[in-house]
Amino acid sequence: MRRDIIKHPDSRPSTSFWGRLGRVGTIGESRGKKGRIGVTIPPNGFIKDIEACGIAGLININGKRENGSRAVDMITTMTDRENGLGAGFACYGLFPDMADFYCIQLLLDDEVAKEKVEEYLKKVGNIVKDEEVFTTPVKGMHGPYPLIWRFFMEIPPSLVQGSPHIESEDDYMVDVIMHINVRINGAFCMSSGRNMAVFKGNGWSFEIAEFYDLRERYEGYMWLAHSRFPTNTPGWWGGAHPFNILDWSLCHNGEITSYGTNKRYVEMWGYKCTLLTDSEVVTYIWDLLCRKHGLPKLIASMAMAPRYFEDISLLTEDQKKVAKALRMTYGRAMINGPFSILVGTNRPNPSMIALTDRKKLRPMIAGISDDGNTAFAASEECALNRVGDMGEVWAPITGNPVIAQLYKGIVWKGTEKQFEGKNLRMEV
Amino acid sequence: MAEHEITIDALDKDGNPLRYWVLNEKIHDAADSGAKHIIVKDVLGQRFIADCMEHSDVKIDIHGTPGNDLGVFLSGPTIEVFGSCEDQTGNTMNAGTIIVHGNAWDVTGLAARNGKIFVRGDGGYRIGIHMKEYLEQKPIIVYGGQVKEFFGEYMAGGILVALGLRIRNGSVEDVSAKEVVRGSIGSGIHGGTIYIRGEVPEHALGVSATLCSFTEDDLSLLTPILEEFCEYFDIPIEKIWEREIKKIAPSSSRPYGSYYNPRTV
Numbered sequence A: 001m002r003r004d005i006i007k008h009p010d011s012r013p014s015t016s017f018w019g020r021l022g023r024v025g026t027i028g029e030s031r032g033k034k035g036r037i038g039v040t041i042p043p044n045g046f047i048k049d050i051e052a053c054g055i056a057g058l059i060n061i062n063g064k065r066e067n068g069s070r071a072v073d074m075i076t077t078m079t080d081r082e083n084g085l086g087a088g089f090a091c092y093g094l095f096p097d098m099a100d101f102y103c104i105q106l107l108l109d110d111e112v113a114k115e116k117v118e119e120y121l122k123k124v125g126n127i128v129k130d131e132e133v134f135t136t137p138v139k140g141m142h143g144p145y146p147l148i149w150r151f152f153m154e155i156p157p158s159l160v161q162g163s164p165h166i167e168s169e170d171d172y173m174v175d176v177i178m179h180i181n182v183r184i185n186g187a188f189c190m191s192s193g194r195n196m197a198v199f200k201g202n203g204w205s206f207e208i209a210e211f212y213d214l215r216e217r218y219e220g221y222m223w224l225a226h227s228r229f230p231t232n233t234p235g236w237w238g239g240a241h242p243f244n245i246l247d248w249s250l251c252h253n254g255e256i257t258s259y260g261t262n263k264r265y266v267e268m269w270g271y272k273c274t275l276l277t278d279s280e281v282v283t284y285i286w287d288l289l290c291r292k293h294g295l296p297k298l299i300a301s302m303a304m305a306p307r308y309f310e311d312i313s314l315l316t317e318d319q320k321k322v323a324k325a326l327r328m329t330y331g332r333a334m335i336n337g338p339f340s341i342l343v344g345t346n347r348p349n350p351s352m353i354a355l356t357d358r359k360k361l362r363p364m365i366a367g368i369s370d371d372g373n374t375a376f377a378a379s380e381e382c383a384l385n386r387v388g389d390m391g392e393v394w395a396p397i398t399g400n401p402v403i404a405q406l407y408k409g410i411v412w413k414g415t416e417k418q419f420e421g422k423n424l425r426m427e428v
Numbered sequence B: 001m002a003e004h005e006i007t008i009d010a011l012d013k014d015g016n017p018l019r020y021w022v023l024n025e026k027i028h029d030a031a032d033s034g035a036k037h038i039i040v041k042d043v044l045g046q047r048f049i050a051d052c053m054e055h056s057d058v059k060i061d062i063h064g065t066p067g068n069d070l071g072v073f074l075s076g077p078t079i080e081v082f083g084s085c086e087d088q089t090g091n092t093m094n095a096g097t098i099i100v101h102g103n104a105w106d107v108t109g110l111a112a113r114n115g116k117i118f119v120r121g122d123g124g125y126r127i128g129i130h131m132k133e134y135l136e137q138k139p140i141i142v143y144g145g146q147v148k149e150f151f152g153e154y155m156a157g158g159i160l161v162a163l164g165l166r167i168r169n170g171s172v173e174d175v176s177a178k179e180v181v182r183g184s185i186g187s188g189i190h191g192g193t194i195y196i197r198g199e200v201p202e203h204a205l206g207v208s209a210t211l212c213s214f215t216e217d218d219l220s221l222l223t224p225i226l227e228e229f230c231e232y233f234d235i236p237i238e239k240i241w242e243r244e245i246k247k248i249a250p251s252s253s254r255p256y257g258s259y260y261n262p263r264t265v
Helices: A017-021 A069-077 A111-124 A169-183 A205-212 A259-267 A279-292 A297-304 A317-329 A381-387 A421-425 B020-032 B216-233 B237-241
Strands: A027-030 A033-036 A054-060 A087-092 A102-108 A126-132 A147-154 A187-191 A196-201 A222-227 A243-245 A248-254 A339-345 A351-356 A365-369 A374-378 A390-394 A402-405 A409-412 B005-009 B037-044 B059-065 B075-082 B095-100 B116-119 B140-143 B156-162 B165-168 B171-174 B191-196 B209-212 B246-250
Touching: A054 A069, A054 A248, A054 A339, A054 A351, A054 A381, A069 A087, A069 A205, A069 A222, A069 A381, A087 A205, A087 A248, A102 A111, A102 A169, A102 A196, A111 A126, A111 A147, A111 A169, A111 A187, A169 A187, A169 A279, A187 A196, A187 A243, A196 A205, A205 A222, A222 A248, A222 A339, A243 A279, A248 A279, A259 A279, A279 A297, A279 A339, A297 A317, A297 A351, A351 A374, A365 A381, A374 A381, A374 A402, A381 A390, A381 B037, A381 B059, B005 B020, B020 B037, B116 B216, B140 B216, B156 B216, B191 B216, B216 B237
Parallel strands: B005 B037, B037 B059, B059 B075, B075 B095, B095 B116, B116 B140, B140 B156, B156 B191
Antiparallel strands: A027 A033, A054 A222, A054 A374, A087 A196, A087 A222, A102 A147, A102 A187, A126 A147, A243 A248, A248 A339, A339 A351, A351 A402, A365 A374, A365 A390, A402 A409, B165 B171, B191 B246, B209 B246
């Protein structure tokens, strides 16, 4: 009986993954070349590219706000790392006049979805201002284009009620975002932080930059950028990086093999993973550990990329206690698999964090400009050299974060020994 | 000599970096047309520079930051980089020399089969992974500075050196002996030799990597290599001999032999 169902590849329903790419033997097209799939063009419809995600970020330590030009230059220099299936930027210090309000930036299918979101947001808080986000069609970029809208929100304290997991307006906001992403058809929340926004989409990094006019239109003291080479999950608007919750943004290069464990862990705290990609969960872990549990960023990094037990056995007794406690408490927040991530946040202080996995299976390089005003991190050194006169450039140690903070500089270089002295109590 | 020298600009007319295949085409064309000295300016992240090139009398100068896989499958030329390299420098190289006046980060000399790589500065992870040797074909990688974990991972042959020096504009200093290498040195090594000018604690050694005594034979093997290094970066060789050099060799030619089938060893 079973043989009848799968007797021929052509019997696969055309709505399946394979159906969309074309059946073996049928005429298909790949990069402008037509041919019979599996005969003269490759079976999955693609031509192999030697690429991987690219990440880049910069923070002006002196607080100078700059437009997106340097961030765009950095990420487009590494264009060999992307394949045109997603790119995005996060800008911090974007709305100094509206810094008290949450800025919710949404991808929307149409006006109907926008009205539904507006109706919902009116119910859960006050909309202070709303506007369409500027976009311009880009030649060669695949449609359809979404409608992109931003709402500035404030949450009256009376609405923040004491359900078990809601302790603050931030918790309340997380629930609002989760509701939009899960329940409202045709709407997707790109970013929801204060004084920041995420601009992302399905295209090459230079296309996305042009689509949102990032080189000219916006100014911020910190920029993160990502160009995508999707490996395990589809390339689509929502799945582009940076991922965001409140003002935590995350660009990721790699694969999270512990996704299932991490996902169930954050779900217990009310986060819902809806974006079909492993990187999303890491954003929620940062929010959970740093905002909700109040861990310093350095300790949170140690929980996500903990030392091996062989390494821990070499520490002094009191350091061992801390290291073991972290591994035991946050076993399910540990990120396994190859990754290098770039994280941006506004809390408690605006900071950029760069972190790699413990075996250094993805590239990461950090640097500081010659004048000491700007800290950089990127997948490749060429991105750094493209945009500035570099002073020191260094490779951070695996599982050891680089933390650059506004007005303070490089507060953690990623080459120091973790678990030593006052380091653990640092308030960054 | 003059007609044999060609300068190539790696930027296009708008000041953006050329795509790697365009730049590489120009470099290969120059070498094929008889140029003996090719100067490439403003390199910014272009990959696979001089890939598979076989002209052993060609010298390529690179100014800027070459991208990943510089000199991949290189079979003869000399490449001198005035700047830092990214990852996989000298990937599966067959012959030739790469000199780097800067840093060369992760996976340098990946699966190299012959040739030499000299780096003035620091290195990253997995340098010399699965380097191999056969008869007189013996790849050599020398780092002037520090290197990180998995130095010589799965190494099958050749010579790897980390000197722990900070070489800057004519000045030479030692870095702390504790910080020359990090853990998992030579993990899975089953051929070749690693030399480290610094401390090598027992726990930093990887599977099957063993500390051996540094003998007269090692000295005579290393001397010409280090002389060449000192010549490129203009430092006195006496400085190198000031600190003891540790030698690491494999304890077994098949370290994982019993890993999957305990009865095989």
